């Protein structure tokens with residue numbers, strides 16, 4: 001783990017230099033931001049962060065992103081897609097208070113068995129057992145609960161895209177092939193039938209190298225044309241819809257609550273400051 005303070009201070013000069021260069025000569029870049037939950041304190045900060053980023057990056061819709069990944073739309077300038085994993089209730093507030101005012105549409109990756117939890121208590125149990133294993137119920141932040149099917153309907157009406165994130169937030173590499181396939185296919189089937197959709201985007205739970213393997217990726221490709229990972233990188237370099245690179249844009253406190261990276265720290269990630277670390281994993285899977 002690289003200390004975040006080191007990254008921020010080491011790469012800030014590169015960020016400034018690149019900013020000046022990119023303003024003169026735009027270069028093709030296609031990156032995807034990955035967020036999870038937000039507490040109320042972070043919602044205005046998130047608005048400010050996206051507003052700040054919009055000076056240097058163009059936020060693109062999921063449909064535009066698909067076109068760029070498929071080669072139908074040229075990748076010009078600096079393009080950013082926003083995504084959220086898991087299906088936290090706070091994502092509804094994020095749509096209303098941040099994304100809609102900024103005219104940004106995003107992909108929300110949800111676990112089908114999380115968004116169908118009927119009560120606060122059952123939602124907490126699901127979080128503790130599947131999404132954030134920890135000791136006792138007190139370890140789950142109070143405000144964490146699930147988006148409901150009605151909330152998802154609202155997000156769809158706002159133009160957002162719903163993606164699958166398995167049924168139960170399983171690390172697929174730890175399951176048998178049939179169990180892994182079931183986790184993905186039942187999630188797709190449930191979301192399609194609940195919301196009359198044809199779900200085309202999938203994100204691996206956890207998203208790190210131990211949660212991804214060529215075998216599970218091959219199974220996912222049978223179900224979804226767009227497969228998102230947690231490997232950082234610029235998708236414009238070698239666009240591969242089956243191996244979409246995403247930049248984790250939040251971190252967890254010991255309390256498990258999510259926090260936002262400072263602007264210049266996030267900008268350093270988007271400049272590719274740590275892409276090299278992920279390149280070995282990516283080349284192992286993309287060959």
Ligand SMILES: [Zn+2]
Nearest residue numbers: 085086205206
């Ligand atoms: Zn997840």
